[in-house]
Amino acid sequence: MDKGSTVRDMFQRIAGRYDLANTAMSAGLDVVWRKQAAAALALAPDARVLDVCCGTGALTREIARRVPDGSATGVDFSENMLAVGRKHRNPDNVNYVQGDALALPFPDACFDAAAMGFSLRNIPDISACLREIGRVLRRGGAFVNLEIGKPGNPVIRRFFYAYFYGVLPQVGALVGGDRAAYRYLPQSLINFPDARSLADLFRTSGFAQVRCIPLMGGIANLHIGITASAPALDAPQLAVSSA
């Protein structure tokens, strides 16, 4: 089975307990980080925003509240995750669509901004996904990616990895009820690029003005870029600011 099918099957299985497991594993930090991701887009009230790999829609709803005259569209390939999302109290300007992040079911340039939360690690071809997001954004549209990171500070990294690779799979298995799925979760970080390499992938995939904002010493990162017309070969170097 390819990586995409394995990932979809896994989220199909854990959908019912995904929200609870998330809160238990992150002690609620995921909520704060999604707010920071949505704020980083500096959205106009009438913006049309896409949440890629929206899962149960936590980030979609956070975005929707910031665009009362616009819309927030969540797209995900797991129907079970979307079904849980639809059961939440969604603002009227939210809609959910089933689709693959590598072949988004939307025309070119139809969104003003896009976001992605805790999902890029699961995508087999990161550059292809970034180019696909760039395709559906209007020129000058912003994209923010929120993802678990690899902290640069050795002390923070040591504590974080002890938790992420040691404790988290146990908590996830207990609360999420699927041991294999929560063994996969930390494994998905191993081959994921570090903050600087991911910023480079943003640039070579057509984003300009790329910034990385480390959250809690780089335990998570926000990467933000603006769509340019062509790959930004002369884009400025990675700017790292603290949140």
Ligand SMILES: C[S@@+](CC[C@H](N)C(=O)[O-])C[C@H]1O[C@@H](n2cnc3c(N)ncnc32)[C@H](O)[C@@H]1O
């Ligand atoms: C860890 S969850 C994150 C969900 C949500 N963004 C959040 O912040 O809680 C990852 C989501 O990505 C979705 N996903 C993974 N690969 C995908 C792909 N190629 N196309 C669409 N959805 C995908 C999964 O179905 C799952 O819902």
